[in-house]
Amino acid sequence: MSNKRNSRLPAELKRVISEVIRNNVKDPRISELMSVTDVRVTEDLKFAKVYISVYGDSEPTLEALKSARGYIRREVGRKIKIRNTPELIFVKDDSIEKGIYMNNLINKVLEEEGKKDVDKTKPE
Template identity: 35%
Template structure:
């Protein structure tokens, strides 16, 4: 019987929880504020972790701040997690929430326009 969750998935979930805590309470860089970790993908050999994040504002400064804090975050992860090696962190902006909000707004506008045209016909 195969395992339901691979080790890389469990490590990714733990990294996501720890990074969320570290970014909220430990990182003092003013460029890194109001960041949400949406997903973490870890390679099979646990050498690299792709960290997807979203924020109210997507700026190059935020990306630079996260990249600068990557070493600190990795060292903190090594202290919190019981692993021989901690994956290198690679930060990627996740625009899915922004796209979802835009699509929701478009749908709401289309429904409002449809309701408006129905009321004009009657």
Template identity: 35%
Template sequence: MFKRSEKVAEAVHELISELLVKGLKDPRIGFVTITGVKVTDDMHLATVYFTVIGSDAEKKATEQGLNSARGFIRKEMGKSLRMRYVPDIVFKYDVSVDYGYRIESILKEISSSEQSDDKQDS
């Protein structure tokens, strides 16, 4: 059984993803992927997690672009989600993808050093 906030989070995720493809024309917004949405149980706040391919400056510019489009996104949410109250939106960069890349690179280093040690022992 799903909580209502989880269903709303899924609907918000789909809507924002669709808006990123179709509607937002801000040049600061780069190649964005919405990785998750969490809505509080009282449905007053939606935290939208995103990732961007690019440098740190591009990540910050994208976050600024998304935050400046919050009003437009809330208006579109109000049109499509039939709710008494449309949740406020907070955009946060999802650092879990960066952690995943870092862990993967460390594991590759360990693997390559073990292989070179095995070749030296032979």
């Protein structure tokens, strides 16, 4: 039973944290183009890593979220009924940049392969 609950908790935390940041946190350093991409909770439910994706410079947004961490945690505790609200750890999510980088590498290899195929078909 607890495993089922533990699997639902990260999704609920993600939804509530996004809502709290968007509606309640009034720090101008938080980018409008920020989103919570993932939440991973430890087995003992003491800590939750909150992955943040920001378009552009992410440092001011991360600093603002770290300074508002206590407020966000308290609001999450009010909206989600769990015995202990996990400590929030905000982390930059760079998976989108890594995906773009990998996509560019694949396209580069495909272009080179295409040029080799064209060179093979040319009569000498």
